[in-house]
Each structure stands twice: as C-alpha cells, then as structure tokens.
Amino acid sequence: MSKILEGKAAVVTGAGRGVGKGHCEHLVANGASVVINDIMLEEAQKVVEEIKAAGGNAVASDADISTREGCEALIQLCCDEFGKIDILVNNAGVLRDKSMLKLEDADFELVWRVHVMGTFWCSQTAAKKMIEQGSGGSIVNTTSGAHFGNFGQTNYAAAKGAIASMTYTWAIELAKKGIRVNAIGPLATTHMSKTFKDADKMPYFDPAANGPFVCWLCSEEADFVSGQVFGTGGERVSHMVQPHYGKTMMREGGWDLESISKHFKTNFFGEFGPFGILGKPYPFYDGIQPPANDD
Numbered sequence: 001m002s003k004i005l006e007g008k009a010a011v012v013t014g015a016g017r018g019v020g021k022g023h024c025e026h027l028v029a030n031g032a033s034v035v036i037n038d039i040m041l042e043e044a045q046k047v048v049e050e051i052k053a054a055g056g057n058a059v060a061s062d063a064d065i066s067t068r069e070g071c072e073a074l075i076q077l078c079c080d081e082f083g084k085i086d087i088l089v090n091n092a093g094v095l096r097d098k099s100m101l102k103l104e105d106a107d108f109e110l111v112w113r114v115h116v117m118g119t120f121w122c123s124q125t126a127a128k129k130m131i132e133q134g135s136g137g138s139i140v141n142t143t144s145g146a147h148f149g150n151f152g153q154t155n156y157a158a159a160k161g162a163i164a165s166m167t168y169t170w171a172i173e174l175a176k177k178g179i180r181v182n183a184i185g186p187l188a189t190t191h192m193s194k195t196f197k198d199a200d201k202m203p204y205f206d207p208a209a210n211g212p213f214v215c216w217l218c219s220e221e222a223d224f225v226s227g228q229v230f231g232t233g234g235e236r237v238s239h240m241v242q243p244h245y246g247k248t249m250m251r252e253g254g255w256d257l258e259s260i261s262k263h264f265k266t267n268f269f270g271e272f273g274p275f276g277i278l279g280k281p282y283p284f285y286d287g288i289q290p291p292a293n294d295d
C-alpha cells in the first residue's frame with residue numbers, strides 16, 4: 001500500500017527540535033521528502049541524520065525565516081532539492097513574554113517578524129511555486145490558544161491571532177488554485193513550553209504527537225478541509241470555532257447613545273462567554289474600578 005504522502009515535497013520551519021521535529025518524522029515516515037529548517041543549523045542537521053539513518057529523505061536549511069530573503073531561499077531550496085513544493089508547515093516560533101506595560105518594541109517586533117512575517121513570506125513564496133507547478137498544495141500554519149488573550153503575551157497573542165486570521169483569508173483566496181490552508185494550535189512539552197506558567201506542574205506532552213494530524217491534513221483525504229484551526233497534541237484533535245458575531249441587537253434607524261444606554265445591559269449582561277486562554281467565566285460583571293489605593 002502506498003504511503004499517504006508518497007512523492008510529496010515538504011518544508012517545515014523551526015524543525016530542529018520540539019513540535020517541528022515531530023512533524024518532520026511523521027511527514028517522512030508517511031512518504032514525504034522534507035526540508036528541515038531551523039536557525040540552529042546543528043539541530044536541523046541532527047534531525048536530517050536521524051531521518052536518513054531511518055531511510056528517509058531530508059535536507060537541512062538554516063534560513064532565518066524572520067527575513068523575506070530567508071523565506072525565499074528556503075522555499076527555493078525545496079524546489080532545487082526535490083523538484084517542487086507540495087507542503088509547507090509554518091512552525092518556527094519564539095517567545096519574548098512581558099506584560100503589556102513592560103513590553104519593549106524590540107521584543108514585539110521580533111515575535112511579530114518570526115511568527116507573522118515569516119508565515120506570510122514563506123506562504124506567499126510557496127503558494128506562487130504551487131501555482132506555477134499547477135499542483136495545488138497544503139499549507140499548515142501554527143497558532144495557539146494564546147490568541148484568545150493571555151497574561152504577559154501581548155506580542156505572541158497578537159502574532160498567533162494574526163496567523164489564524166491569515167489562515168482564514170488565504171483559504172478563501174487560494175482555494176481556486178487548489179491550495180488548502182489550515183492551522184494547528186499544538187500542545188507539547190518543549191523548550192518553549194518550559195517558560196509557560198506552572199510548566200513544572202504540567203503533564204508531559206510528546207511534541208511528536210502533533211505530527212500525525214498534520215500529515216493527515218496535508219493528504220488528499222483532507223481535500224475538503226481548508227480555513228480551519230485545530231487544537232492538537234496530547235490525546236486531542238479539537239476544532240477551534242471561527243470567531244463570528246453572536247447575539248445581536250437591532251434598532252430601526254440605528255443606535256444612538258440614549259438607546260444604547262437603555263438597552264445594552266438588558267441585551268448583553270450574562271452573554272459574554274469564557275474568556276482568555278484558560279477559558280475562565282467572564283470575570284468583569286462586577287465592574288472594573290480604579291484601585292482603591294492608588295499610591
């Protein structure tokens with residue numbers, strides 16, 4: 001029986017360790033040839049060696065995906081080595097956590113460039129190649145529940161929210177070219193997760209457990225899936241519901257201030273759903289007031 005990704009050529013960014021490394025192991029085991037990208041070249045090379053030792057086909061790239069040149073060189077390497085590109089997994093990531101009041105521009109910009117611009121530059125270059133090839137293809141982005149809001153993650157939450165929004169937009173734009181675009185929000189014990197709050201109290205989640213679903217998403221079996229976000233890792237595959245307007249109040253002629261004052265609370269009090277990455281019940285119904293002691 002032929003493997004589900006037999007003959008496919010793939011790029012995975014940030015794949016020298018963690019979640020990306022796991023994706024590569026599964027992509028190769030399911031028949032794909034893979035460019036293993038990581039700014040840490042030695043780590044990427046180690047993954048290539050392991051894959052080659054197991055009889056798979058892989059090549060390393062140390063392109064810096066926080067630059068357009070790096071992203072273009074990375075996608076070109078895949079085409080030079082394997083003759084084409086069918087699959088792109090945008091996985092590379094960094095954290096620079098600081099609360100909003102302490103966050104400096106450099107830390108916002110770095111996180112934005114790696115996650116958002118890197119995902120955009122790699123995807124735009126890959127999509128152009130896929131269109132040239134006339135082959136269609138699959139792009140898998142990496143978001144996070146952090147985009148619901150998470151203390152200390154202004155930059156990362158913004159970036160992951162942008163990635164989810166780009167996923168929806170590209171799915172709409174690229175379907176007619178045969179390109180599907182989805183995203184995962186993984187769960188994994190990695191270098192990155194060591195910095196999460198209460199990381200030492202969390203159970204171990206195998207980073208490679210996200211790989212099988214990424215493989216399936218990139219296969220023909222998932223030809224009806226695009227513009228979707230899934231939570232993966234551990235024992236779950238969880239569909240993230242796309243943001244949409246909920247309860248709506250309507251008024252002929254529109255809403256003036258007086259009618260908003262009169263009707264907002266009766267319509268919306270109690271309507272606000274779980275809030276932030278931890279999905280806590282909406283915490284602000286008692287009102288938010290200046291601190292009693294403001295010294």
Ligand SMILES: NC(=O)c1ccc[n+]([C@@H]2O[C@H](COP(=O)([O-])OP(=O)(O)OC[C@H]3O[C@@H](n4cnc5c(N)ncnc54)[C@H](O)[C@@H]3O)[C@@H](O)[C@H]2O)c1
Pocket residue numbers: 013014015016017018019020037038039040063064065066090091092093094114142143144145185186187188189190191192193207
């Ligand atoms: N670990 C989790 O529970 C979790 C949760 C939600 C989302 N994620 C996302 O999953 C992805 C993988 O994270 P991970 O947990 O494996 O972290 P990780 O730190 O182990 O791996 C990230 C890799 O990206 C590489 N990288 C960083 N900047 C790069 C650049 N400019 N060019 C090329 N490579 C670069 C790093 O060198 C590193 O090897 C990230 O996008 C992260 O935001 C992880």
